[in-house]
Amino acid sequence: MKPIASISLDLDDKWSYIKTHGDPAWKDFPSYLNVVVPRVLDFLETRHLCLTVFIVGQDAAFKRNYEVLRSIAAAGHEIGNHSFHHEPWLHLYSHEQIETELAEAEEHIEHATGIKPLGFRAPGYSLSSTALHVLAQRGYVYDSSTLPNLLAPIARAIYFMNVKLTIEQKRQRKILGGTFRDALRPVKPYRWNLARGALIEMPVTTFPIFKIPIHMSYLMCLRMFSHKLAFRYFSTALSLCRLTDTEPSLVLHPTDFLGSDDAQGLSFFPAMRLPSEIKIAFVSDVLNRLTAGYTLLTIHQHAVEVSRMSRLAVVEPRFS
Numbered sequence: 489m490k491p492i493a494s495i496s497l498d499l500d501d502k503w504s505y506i507k508t509h510g511d512p513a514w515k516d517f518p519s520y521l522n523v524v525v526p527r528v529l530d531f532l533e534t535r536h537l538c539l540t541v542f543i544v545g546q547d548a549a550f551k552r553n554y555e556v557l558r559s560i561a562a563a564g565h566e567i568g569n570h571s572f573h574h575e576p577w578l579h580l581y582s583h584e585q586i587e588t589e590l591a592e593a594e595e596h597i598e599h600a601t602g603i604k605p606l607g608f609r610a611p612g613y614s615l616s617s618t619a620l621h622v623l624a625q626r627g628y629v630y631d632s633s634t635l636p637n638l639l640a641p642i643a644r645a646i647y648f649m650n651v652k653l654t655i656e657q658k659r660q661r662k663i664l665g666g667t668f669r670d671a672l673r674p675v676k677p678y679r680w681n682l683a684r685g686a687l688i689e690m691p692v693t694t695f696p697i698f699k700i701p702i703h704m705s706y707l708m709c710l711r712m713f714s715h716k717l718a719f720r721y722f723s724t725a726l727s728l729c730r731l732t733d734t735e736p737s738l739v740l741h742p743t744d745f746l747g748s749d750d751a752q753g754l755s756f757f758p759a760m761r762l763p764s765e766i767k768i769a770f771v772s773d774v775l776n777r778l779t780a781g782y783t784l785l786t787i788h789q790h791a792v793e794v795s796r797m798s799r800l801a802v803v804e805p806r807f808s
Contacts, residue, residue: 490781490783491730491781491782491783492735492782492783492784492785492790492793493735493738493782493783493784493785493790494539494540494735494736494737494738494784494786494787494789494790495537495539495738495739495740495775495784496539496540496542496568496609496738496739496786497528497539497540497541497542497740497741497742498609498739498740498741499542499547499742500544500570500574500611500741500742501517501519501520501521501547501742502518502519502520502753502754503516503518503519504546504574504611505743506753506754507574507575508574508576508612508661508664509756510652510653510654510657511753513753517546517550518753519547519550519552519553520742520746520751521547521553521557521742522556523746523750523751524745524746524750525556525559525560526556527768528740528745529559529560529563531745531772532563533563535772535775535779537775537779537784538563538565538784538785538786539565539566539740539784539786540566540567540607540787541560541565541566541567541568542568542569542607542608543557543560543567543568543597543600543601543605544571544572544574544593544611545569545570545571545572545573545589545592545593545594545596545597546572546574548593548596548597548599548600548601549572549596554600557597557600557601558600558601558602560601561601561602561603565786566606566786566787566788566789567597567603568605568606568607568608568609568787569590569597569605569607569628570593570609570610570611571589571590571593571608571610571611572590572592574611575611575614575660576610576611576612576613576614576660576661576663576664577614577661578610578611578614578615578619579615579616579619579807580660581618581619583618583621583622586616586618587622590608590622590623590626591626593605605628606627606628606629606788607629607630607632607690607787607788608623608628608630608631608632608633609631609632609633610631612663612664612665613634613635613663613664613665613666613670613692614633614663614664615631615633615634615807616807617805617806617807619631620680620687621682621684621805624680624682624684624685624686624687625684625685627685629687629688629788629791629792630687630690630787630788631687631688631689632691632737632787633689634666634691634692635665635670635691635692635701635703636670636671636672636673636674636675636694636699637665637666637670637694637699637701638671638698638699638700639700639701640665640666640668640670640671641667641668643665644661644662644664644665647664648661650756651756667807669807671699673689673691673803674691674801674803675691675693675694675696675699675734676733676734676735677735677790677791677794677795677798678800678801678802678803679800679801679802680803680805681803681804681805688791688794688795688800690737690787690790690791690794691737692737692738693729693736693738695728696725696728696731696732697728697732702725703738703739703740704738704739704740704744704771705741705743705744705759706758707721707770708744708759708770709758711762711767711770712758712759712762715770718770719773719774722777726777726778726781735782735790736778737787737790740771743757743758744771745764745768745771746760746767747760747762747764747767748760748761748763749764750764
């Protein structure tokens with residue numbers, strides 16, 4: 489019997505990327521959802537894969553997106569909450585602001601897809617104790633906003649050197665991609681120790697022990713140098729997952745399916761120089777490697793299984 493793993497897609501639209509990048513053009517809400525969603529759904533259907541799709545509430549509020557978002561739910565994929573405004577400074581929100589953010593996103597996501605989310609992922613892995621308590625109180629089964637990544641502070645510093653952000657914008661984004669404290673958190677699922685409610689944390693898996701990324705966008709960066717290198721790196725990570733009894737949870741992004749021929753104005757995003765057909769072929773190779781060794785589930789299914797089969801560690805919700 490194969491061990492289990494999960495995959496998810498953070499359905500970040502073009503406007504949300506350039507908003508994080510500090511480009512005021514985001515206010516026009518440019519979109520590529522009508523291109524990338526059908527492409528991803530066809531890709532998954534061909535391979536008989538089902539995953540979790542984290543949807544941004546603002547996208548669900550636009551009538552222009554109803555059809556593509558409903559098609560995700562109609563295909564049987566899990567629907568998750570990716571916040572309403574997609575601001576990677578959620579850790580700065582007050583209790584009231586987080587309540588409003590989640591409630592507004594839930595309302596529009598459920599209206600657009602017919603499904604109320606049971607899981608949450610914060611944009612930019614921006615998380616706080618307040619957010620966790622609000623999630624538990626609102627009845628969420630799991631959060632998936634931690635990325636135990638030792639390279640995050642370095643990657644963020646390099647990013648800041650290559651973009652034009654104000655001091656205030658840098659302050660807002662100071663934990664973009666996670667903090668050093670986040671890197672010390674477990675790679676395996678665990679429970680948050682909350683005063684009220686229960687909440688499972690489903691971390692985005694990083695290389696066990698070494699805690700460096702293995703998500704698709706990172707692999708795509710390695711693919712720019714060498715397909716063999718990227719694939720061997722991922723295969724080694726999966727081997728170490730097996731040795732450490734870590735059930736991987738892999739995250740995808742729309743840009744893993746979009747190339748320079750599809751989306752303009754995203755040259756700052758890693759690997760956007762690669763054509764879409766090369767990216768899609770690489771994603772296929774990676775997922776074939778994953779499915780060869782694991783039974784793939786949605787994150788909700790994965791959370792239910794680990795809570796049923798494992799005695800989960802309990803972690804204090806402390807944030808820097």
